[in-house]
Amino acid sequence: MVPMTPKKNQYAVRAVFELAKRRGEGPTKISQIARAQVIPERFLEVILNKLKRSGLIESKRGFTGGYSLSRPPAQITVGDIMRFLDGPTAAMNCAACTETSSCPSHRRGCAFSAMWNRVNQAVLSVYNDTTIQDLLDNEIHLKAQRRRRPPRAPARTEGQRL
Amino acid sequence: MVPMTPKKNQYAVRAVFELAKRRGEGPTKISQIARAQVIPERFLEVILNKLKRSGLIESKRGFTGGYSLSRPPAQITVGDIMRFLDGPTAAMNCAACTETSSCPSHRRGCAFSAMWNRVNQAVLSVYNDTTIQDLLDNEIHLKAQRRRRPPRAPARTEGQRL
DNA sequence: AATTTCTCGACTTTAAAAGTCGACAAGCAA
DNA sequence: TTGCTTGTCGACTTTTAAAGTCGAGAAATT
Structure with missing residues (x-):
């Protein structure tokens, strides 16, 4: 339904x-990140290397x-990260209407372009509104929740916190 | 940035x-649709055949x-169409947290799941809010606009209309 | 009967994502 | 200064899903 975000x-x-979690502890090694986040180490190498050029890390x-x-x-x-990874190229293009040939009424925006734009905008908004700090806060909340309840109970309040 | 909607x-x-455009003119042949919308005919065959089972057509x-x-x-x-094509399977799953193995803190929603859910929800909302009639209306507006202006002028009011 | 159209399952192709590797460069420590 | 340890870089391979194709058959129509 909603296309999956690339791995x-x-x-x-x-x-x-x-890295945010370990801020203040000095540099974190690739291998440590890979282990903690369950990411293929050699692949993460490539990703971090590229990400470095964004100045974020x-x-x-x-x-x-x-x-x-x-x-x-x-x-x-999160938007900072996504935006950098996919480059300005993929930033605003409508799914069907950028390539002249694949869209029958491509002259000046087809009947669908407004919708695709709205979808893009909607996703972007979420990404741009979510800071790494927000994610950090989520984790703390979840941990607290876990401590307070009997283990393995099904999650109740899902998808509300930013 | 925003993952492309599948072709x-x-x-x-x-x-x-x-089909909506031609409503009332009797059945429309695959070949006609394919020509009008610039879709590989043999591929469209497969798609329409599947879509038929949704009862929409x-x-x-x-x-x-x-x-x-x-x-x-x-x-x-549009949501009706999307939802049917991708099945209930892909409906609500978070990108990283459905498979037990790939997400380090998968027990009860990780720090990211709320965000992925919000993304999903955002996209879904647009799809569910957009009817085929809306798209039809867009087309009419665009046509009128085109008639009123000198040909080939750059689009001005883009992405506002539903 | 002949033609036209949809139907269905299996198949092939293509492209992108995902992941791997080897050799090298920089920094630390003994 | 030698030898670890770590990041750097480009090229390479593998895997996967999407995209597209095909042939034979079944329902309508004339």
């Missing part, structure tokens, strides 16, 4: 999230090396 | 849209055969 993007968000080599966040989690949105 | 789904919407064989809409365009939403 690469998910990994990227999770990795940044993990920094790296250091050698024995005490690793990655670290370059700004506070509250100042990084 | 199959786009084709389906466009096909239903085309009807078919008739033989010389005067073809497809037709089974309800008024105002009573069909």
